[in-house]
Amino acid sequence: MTPAARLSAAISILDRILAGAPAEQALTNWSRASRFAGSGDRNAIRDLVFDAIRCRRSFAALGGGETGRGLILGGLRAAGLDPALLFTGEGHAPAPLTEADTGQPPEGAAALDLPDWLLPDLQASLGADFAATAEALRHRAPVFLRVNTARIPPDAACAALADEGITAEPHPLAATALLVTGNARKVQASTAYTSGLVELQDAASQAVIAALPLSNGMKVLDYCAGGGGKSLAMAAAAKVALYAHDADPRRMRDLPDRAKRAGARVTLIETADLSRQAPFDLVLTDVPCSGSGSWRRAPEAKWLLTRARLDALCAIQAEILQNAARLVRPGGWLGYATCSLLQAENGAQIDRFCAGTAGWREVSRRSLTPQDGGDGFFIAVLQRIS
Numbered sequence: 155m156t157p158a159a160r161l162s163a164a165i166s167i168l169d170r171i172l173a174g175a176p177a178e179q180a181l182t183n184w185s186r187a188s189r190f191a192g193s194g195d196r197n198a199i200r201d202l203v204f205d206a207i208r209c210r211r212s213f214a215a216l217g218g219g220e221t222g223r224g225l226i227l228g229g230l231r232a233a234g235l236d237p238a239l240l241f242t243g244e245g246h247a248p249a250p251l252t253e254a255d256t257g258q259p260p261e262g263a264a265a266l267d268l269p270d271w272l273l274p275d276l277q278a279s280l281g282a283d284f285a286a287t288a289e290a291l292r293h294r295a296p297v298f299l300r301v302n303t304a305r306i307p308p309d310a311a312c313a314a315l316a317d318e319g320i321t322a323e324p325h326p327l328a329a330t331a332l333l334v335t336g337n338a339r340k341v342q343a344s345t346a347y348t349s350g351l352v353e354l355q356d357a358a359s360q361a362v363i364a365a366l367p368l369s370n371g372m373k374v375l376d377y378c379a380g381g382g383g384k385s386l387a388m389a390a391a392a393k394v395a396l397y398a399h400d401a402d403p404r405r406m407r408d409l410p411d412r413a414k415r416a417g418a419r420v421t422l423i424e425t426a427d428l429s430r431q432a433p434f435d436l437v438l439t440d441v442p443c444s445g446s447g448s449w450r451r452a453p454e455a456k457w458l459l460t461r462a463r464l465d466a467l468c469a470i471q472a473e474i475l476q477n478a479a480r481l482v483r484p485g486g487w488l489g490y491a492t493c494s495l496l497q498a499e500n501g502a503q504i505d506r507f508c509a510g511t512a513g514w515r516e517v518s519r520r521s522l523t524p525q526d527g528g529d530g531f532f533i534a535v536l537q538r539i540s
């Protein structure tokens with residue numbers, strides 16, 4: 155495909171997304187219907203589409219409208235390119251520019267590619283970090299791997315990846331974290347990945363695990379296990395008896411296979427069996443949240459979040475904290491994590507829990523933003539003292 159034909163494809167996919175289709179589904183449908191496209195075309199089109207979703211408001215302003223065409227035009231203008239060179243109407247190129255394609259510089263929240271309603275909350279939550287964080291969220295996320303240190307040390311993992319043409323280097327966010335610096339798209343087909351020596355996992359997610367008081371012999375519950383990214387990281391960090399639970403057990407369906415690949419043992423546990431298996435030495439609650447810390451990676455979520463949804467998430471988080479706390483043995487620990495940048499989902503939840511629940515003390519809390527290298531994350535560790 156020519157560069158201009160790729161733009162036309164991205165425009166049609168974005169139009170479907172703007173009409174309500176999930177981005178992954180729109181991309182997959184396009185790929186299935188476009189067998190002529192090679193992997194280079196598909197990757198380039200995917201990047202165009204996700205860049206446009208991430209920068210939807212500013213690109214729409216620069217491109218003269220919130221349409222697929224407007225977003226792609228705006229993206230070219232934002233990159234300092236002249237769209238007229240590609241919007242020629244020749245072959246599969248987009249139609250030539252008209253008066254209607256005139257754009258204007260974005261202002262305020264539009265320039266930051268954030269929803270208006272969320273701006274005050276984010277500013278208050280991030281303080282001096284606000285501007286740099288908002289800018290970081292407009293760009294692609296780096297690719298990180300977690301070395302399965304139960305199987306291989308980080309330097310040997312780097313060497314194994316290098317043998318397969320993938321370059322990676324240690325990252326300061328976590329001792330297990332590698333930043334992929336070359337050929338990230340080869341990772342999932344590599345032997346290092348398929349044989350369970352490395353996992354794809356954000357470095358801040360790994361820092362969350364490093365903050366937990368894990369030690370050999372513990373009985374540990376991952377209360378909101380989902381796909382099990384953090385379960386597997388905990389299994390690699392210490393020899394623990396590991397249990398995984400999720401309110402929606404279907405979210406854990408890949409976990410047994412992933413655990414097998416990693417050489418880890420995880421017992422899946424139903425909600426009805428939680429109190430029978432309790433108490434646990436450590437319960438991790440990686441709660442459902444706005445995902446605002448990972449909007450680089452999942453930018454659609456930024457436009458779907460509403461005040462009502464955020465309020466509902468905060469209520470669920472408070473309830474999870476209460477329910478999970480009951481499963482911790484006296485003297486044991488409760489970990490509370492979000493991939494959110496918002497105080498309401500982070501420190502405010504911990505403050506409210508500690509103020510309203512006797513018998514707990516806060517051991518640590520840490521907030522990470524994309525300036526630290528990975529996603530935005532929050533982790534607090536509490537200890538049950540009675």
Ligand SMILES: C[S@@+](CC[C@H](N)C(=O)[O-])C[C@H]1O[C@@H](n2cnc3c(N)ncnc32)[C@H](O)[C@@H]1O
Binds near residue numbers: 379383384385441474
């Ligand atoms: C942030 S995701 C977990 C991601 C996972 N820990 C990982 O590292 O891959 C949050 C999970 O919490 C689950 N969840 C939502 N409400 C819940 C509840 N009340 N109790 C337990 N899990 C819940 C969701 O189904 C979702 O899988």
